[in-house]
Amino acid sequence: MKLPIEPPFPPMEARLVSRLPTGENWLYEPKWDGFRCLVFRDGDAVELQSKAGKPLARYFPELVERIRAIDADGFVLDGEIVVPVEGLFSFDDLLQRIHPAASRVNRLAREFPATLIVFDLLVDSDGTLLVNEPLASRRERLEGFARRHLPDRAGFFSLSDVTLDAATARQWLESASVNRDGVMAKRLDMGYQPGDRNGMQKVKKMRTADCVVGGFRYSESSYEEGQLVEKERRQVGSLLLGLHDEEGLLHHVGFCSGLNANERKSLVDELEAIIAPPGFTGSAPGGPSRWNTERTAQWQPIAPLLVVEVEWDHFTGGRFRHGTKLLRRRPDKAPRQCTMDQVWKTAPGRED
Numbered sequence: 007m008k009l010p011i012e013p014p015f016p017p018m019e020a021r022l023v024s025r026l027p028t029g030e031n032w033l034y035e036p037k038w039d040g041f042r043c044l045v046f047r048d049g050d051a052v053e054l055q056s057k058a059g060k061p062l063a064r065y066f067p068e069l070v071e072r073i074r075a076i077d078a079d080g081f082v083l084d085g086e087i088v089v090p091v092e093g094l095f096s097f098d099d100l101l102q103r104i105h106p107a108a109s110r111v112n113r114l115a116r117e118f119p120a121t122l123i124v125f126d127l128l129v130d131s132d133g134t135l136l137v138n139e140p141l142a143s144r145r146e147r148l149e150g151f152a153r154r155h156l157p158d159r160a161g162f163f164s165l166s167d168v169t170l171d172a173a174t175a176r177q178w179l180e181s182a183s184v185n186r187d188g189v190m191a192k193r194l195d196m197g198y199q200p201g202d203r204n205g206m207q208k209v210k211k212m213r214t215a216d217c218v219v220g221g222f223r224y225s226e227s228s229y230e231e232g233q234l235v236e237k238e239r240r241q242v243g244s245l246l247l248g249l250h251d252e253e254g255l256l257h258h259v260g261f262c263s264g265l266n267a268n269e270r271k272s273l274v275d276e277l278e279a280i281i282a283p284p285g286f287t288g289s290a291p292g293g294p295s296r297w298n299t300e301r302t303a304q305w306q307p308i309a310p311l312l313v314v315e316v317e318w319d320h321f322t323g324g325r326f327r328h329g330t331k332l333l334r335r336r337p338d339k340a341p342r343q344c345t346m347d348q349v350w351k352t353a354p355g356r357e358d
Contacts, residue, residue: 007080009048010135011128014059016201017044017084018126020190020208026175027207031195033141034175035166037188037208038123039095039320040088045122047073048080054087062087065103068115069122072162076155080133084126084198085166088185089118095185097322125166127151128198137198141205144198179211187211187319212317214333215348218341219312220248220256221285221305222277225270241270242277246305247316247330248286249346255288257346260326262316269332282309289324313339321349 026034042057052070054062063070066087088095089103099118105111127148128137136144145168156163169175179189188210196205225243228235244263248256265273284290285307313336320327 007048007133009046009080009082009129010133011082011137013044013046013053013055013061015044015055015082015128016059017042017057018199018206019057019201019203020206021203023207023209026172026179026189026209027191028172031193032170032172033145033192033194034169034172034178035125035190035192036178036186037190037210038086038088038166039097039185039187040086040100040123043085043087043122044128045073045081045083045085047076047078047082050074064108065105065111066115066120067112068119069162078131078151078155080129081127081131081151082129083122083124084128085122085124087120087122089120091118097320097327119162121161122163123166124148124152124163125168126198131155137200139197140195141192141198142194179209210319212319213349214315214317215249216313216315216336216339216344217247217249217259217330218256218310218344219245219277219308219314220258220310221246221291221307222273223261223305237274237278240274242273243270244329245314245332246285246291247314247326248288248310249344249348250342251288251346254342256286256310257288257324258286258291259321259324259349260318260330262314262330262332264329264331277306277308277312280309280311281306283307285310310341313337313341313344318349 041062043062044055046053046055052063052073054066054069056062069087087100089099091099099114102114103111127144129135130147131151131154136147149165152165175189178186188208191207193205199205222245223243224234225241228240234240242265244261246258247260247262249259250256291305315333315336316330317333318326318330
């Protein structure tokens with residue numbers, strides 16, 4: 007069989023919105039916390055393609071083996087690769103798969119095998135191209151495909167949950183489940199639109215936490231030739247956030263850079279007045295990363311006096327995966343009350 011589409015093939019994308027769309031012709035799915043993946047099976051050839059069009063097969067040999075064992079000569083699926091660890095999807099363990107050493111990838115595949123959560127069928131097992139069919143028809147074909155070809159492989163493949171009920175979708179969004187990253191809303195009457203965002207919307211699940219400010223970084227504009235400019239021209243670039251563990255150590259867990267122009271200037275006097283090492287008594291900010299210049303990696307420790315409430319979406323590997331949004335000051339909150347249990351209760355992954 008020669009597939010009617012081949013990699014790289016741009017997957018359908020979603021537009022980020024603040025509220026779930028409602029009304030007729032909407033289908034809702036959980037937004038899973040993993041790697042988006044298009045699966046191409048053509049005879050013995052199996053290709054796994056990332057959202058960016060890059061090959062993923064070498065990083066997930068256990069999935070390639072299972073896909074090759076499916077009793078169908080060819081098909082194309084759209085789904086999400088996740089790595090379950092003790093019942094939770096661990097983004098840390100998923101990231102560790104992207105490694106150049108095959109021996110390490112194979113070991114991780116044995117220890118923490120990946121699962122493919124499937125939510126769309128682009129080419130059926132009879133070679134029929136479905137991208138122009140409405141989602142309602144594609145979902146029906148997908149469920150039939152799963153009944154025929156996936157019933158005995160539940161440990162490696164599963165169909166994504168779906169609902170037509172907006173109230174159920176809101177419950178998914180508001181629930182404490184860490185495996186769901188939000189909710190996807192898709193038009194039942196639209197075909198699969200490669201690279202387009204018009205037929206699919208996503209609402210991400212956001213959470214809040216009270217954090218201690220353990221340090222700060224100046225903005226890049228605060229440096230000239232590697233030296234700080236005069237105080238009147240300095241600005242705060244980001245706040246470094248910390249949370250206490252059970253032993254009382256303050257660990258660096260991320261940053262907040264979403265400050266407005268007034269805050270960037272006004273915070274300079276306040277923060278410079280309380281500069282005092284060590285800032286963090288547990289894990290501290292590291293050196294430059296691919297996102298930082300040498301200057302922006304420099305940071306100033308401050309006394310643990312300032313508490314802020316921030317909004318975050320992911321916590322993994324002991325850190326907020328993305329930058330957080332500053333919501334407000336919390337002068338009513340004692341710094342020692344800012345503990346890890348705020349995120350451990352809701353965050354997936356193993357703490358090492």
